[in-house]
Amino acid sequence: MPEVPPPAPTGDELLKVLSALGNPHRMRIVAALMESRNYVSALAREIGMGRPLLHMHLQRLEAAGLVVGTLELAQDGKAMKYFEVAPFFYELTPHVIARAAATITETADRTDRTPKEEAK
Amino acid sequence: MPEVPPPAPTGDELLKVLSALGNPHRMRIVAALMESRNYVSALAREIGMGRPLLHMHLQRLEAAGLVVGTLELAQDGKAMKYFEVAPFFYELTPHVIARAAATITETADRTDRTPKEEAK
DNA sequence: GAGATGTGTCAGGAATCTTTGACAGGTACC
DNA sequence: GGTACCTGTCAAAGATTCCTGACACATCTC
Numbered sequence: 031m032p033e034v035p036p037p038a039p040t041g042d043e044l045l046k047v048l049s050a051l052g053n054p055h056r057m058r059i060v061a062a063l064m065e066s067r068n069y070v071s072a073l074a075r076e077i078g079m080g081r082p083l084l085h086m087h088l089q090r091l092e093a094a095g096l097v098v099g100t101l102e103l104a105q106d107g108k109a110m111k112y113f114e115v116a117p118f119f120y121e122l123t124p125h126v127i128a129r130a131a132a133t134i135t136e137t138a139d140r141t142d143r144t145p146k147e148e149a150k
Numbered sequence: 151m152p153e154v155p156p157p158a159p160t161g162d163e164l165l166k167v168l169s170a171l172g173n174p175h176r177m178r179i180v181a182a183l184m185e186s187r188n189y190v191s192a193l194a195r196e197i198g199m200g201r202p203l204l205h206m207h208l209q210r211l212e213a214a215g216l217v218v219g220t221l222e223l224a225q226d227g228k229a230m231k232y233f234e235v236a237p238f239f240y241e242l243t244p245h246v247i248a249r250a251a252a253t254i255t256e257t258a259d260r261t262d263r264t265p266k267e268e269a270k
Numbered sequence: 271g272a273g274a275t276g277t278g279t280c281a282g283g284a285a286t287c288t289t290t291g292a293c294a295g296g297t298a299c300c
Numbered sequence: 301g302g303t304a305c306c307t308g309t310c311a312a313a314g315a316t317t318c319c320t321g322a323c324a325c326a327t328c329t330c
Contacts, residue, residue, distance in 0.1 A: 048172030061251035
């Protein structure tokens with residue numbers, strides 16, 4: 031029988047996904063990677079964007095689990111990091127949002143919080 | 151026969167929805183309104199948030215079509231704006247994102263752009 | 271009129287995100 | 301050695317978002 035796990039993402043997870051996808055550039059990046067996987071430098075040229083910037087956006091997408099990057103060594107020995115989209119699937123409905131909202135940890139509020147700070 | 155229109159949101163629309171939902175407070179607001187519709191001041195007290203701030207968040211959610219607000223006059227003549235969640239439904243998959251990305255207008259990049267500026 | 275409750279808006283500062291240029295390290299080729 | 305690719309990171313500037321404390325207006329009650 032087909033496995034159809036009910037989509038019930040955690041608040042933090044959904045938050046990362048939505049904020050990652052809610053950006054024009056990152057949407058276009060996903061679209062570009064849909065056509066063909068690519069490595070950072072080439073992708074940067076393709077969509078006309080600085081590499082440091084693309085690198086950051088890719089990191090954000092990867093952290094959300096929307097794309098995956100693998101460091102491969104080409105035949106000439108050069109190390110290239112290829113990215114491709116991950117087969118994600120999320121349903122956005124009031125119920126899903128409400129359920130997710132109930133499991134939001136304070137950690138997700140601020141982007142990054144040094145654990146040291148919390149022990150005030 | 152049941153109507154099942156294929157979800158193919160435009161880039162700008164999806165962008166507004168995702169950025170609106172990709173925020174802890176706005177998620178909680180939707181969750182709170184799921185239980186019961188409410189008016190601004192009461193909701194502000196319920197979730198412990200300043201009214202001006204709540205007002206802004208509600209505006210953002212309404213602009214994305216996720217909640218609807220109706221100005222009603224109570225029996226005592228007071229005007230109260232009741233908000234309730236709209237029955238939205240979005241599917242998030244690589245394909246949907248790719249398709250939406252193709253229809254992103256420059257207008258969606260910046261939050262608001264005075265039409266006057268565009269005529270450069 | 272004074273007080274309580276509703277609505278909405280505005281200016282200003284705090285906190286984040288976005289963007290760029292410069293730097294460091296690696297391998298291959300002329 | 302010098303050039304051309306690749307990778308990654310950092311600091312500093314720019315642009316948005318988020319948040320708060322006033323302010324103005326309206327209605328009902330005391």
